[in-house]
Amino acid sequence: MAEKKLILTFAPGQVNSPITSRMARDFDLDVSILRAEVNERGGKLIISLSGTEDGICRAIEYLEGLDVQIDEVTKFVVRDGHRCTDCSMCVSICPVLAYRLDRRTWRVMFEQDLCIACGLCVDACPAGALSRGLMLTQTV
Numbered sequence: 630m631a632e633k634k635l636i637l638t639f640a641p642g643q644v645n646s647p648i649t650s651r652m653a654r655d656f657d658l659d660v661s662i663l664r665a666e667v668n669e670r671g672g673k674l675i676i677s678l679s680g681t682e683d684g685i686c687r688a689i690e691y692l693e694g695l696d697v698q699i700d701e702v703t704k705f706v707v708r709d710g711h712r713c714t715d716c717s718m719c720v721s722i723c724p725v726l727a728y729r730l731d732r733r734t735w736r737v738m739f740e741q742d743l744c745i746a747c748g749l750c751v752d753a754c755p756a757g758a759l760s761r762g763l764m765l766t767q768t769v
Contacts, residue, residue, distance in 0.1 A: 631682045634663070635689075638698035639672040649676065652691065656684040663745035675702065675746055705744035706751060712758035713737060719750040719759065 639648075644667050653660045658680035666673045678685050692699055706727075715737045719728040727743035728750065730736075751759045 630679055631685055632677060632679045633685050634675065634677050634702040636700045636702055637672075637674045637676060637692065638700075639667075639674070640696070641669060641671050643695065643697065644672040646695075648692070648695065648697070649674070652678070652688045656680065656688040656691070658684050658688055664747060702746065705741065705746040706739075706748075707760045708739050709758045709760070712756050714756045714758070716755060718753045718755060722749045722753045724749065 637648075649660045649662065652658055658678050661677040661679075662674055663677055664675040678688060689699060715730075715735060717728075717730050717737055719739075720730050720737060724747060725743050725745050727740050727745075729738050729740075731738050748761060751761055
């Protein structure tokens with residue numbers, strides 16, 4: 630099973646369309662909305678697609694046909710291990726448990742694959758050890 634995380638940017642007229650449900654149904658994909666921001670000027674979704682490579686490719690072609698801007702997410706948060714004091718503030722604030730405290734070593738562990746780019750940890754870190762390192766590949 631393949632997985633791809635994407636940032637989708639929608640025009641104002643597209644935000645009320647059932648685009649993600651159509652991707653799930655028509656291309657047999659599991660579509661997880663990791664983050665959504667929608668207003669009168671348009672919308673932005675961070676999604677995770679899981680399924681076959683072919684299904685994901687066809688879903689991307691579908692989105693391109695709708696003129697949705699598509700960017701692939703390759704990294705979310707950059708953690709500076711030298712600045713981190715292992716205070717565990719990030720552990721307590723992370724909504725998806727991407728951070729955990731190793732009870733044996735009392736060190737904070739970070740699982741990049743779980744990160745949904747919400748930025749709560751970056752804003753909460755008293756040591757400034759976390760930064761927004763959202764890196765996008767070229768538009769898919």
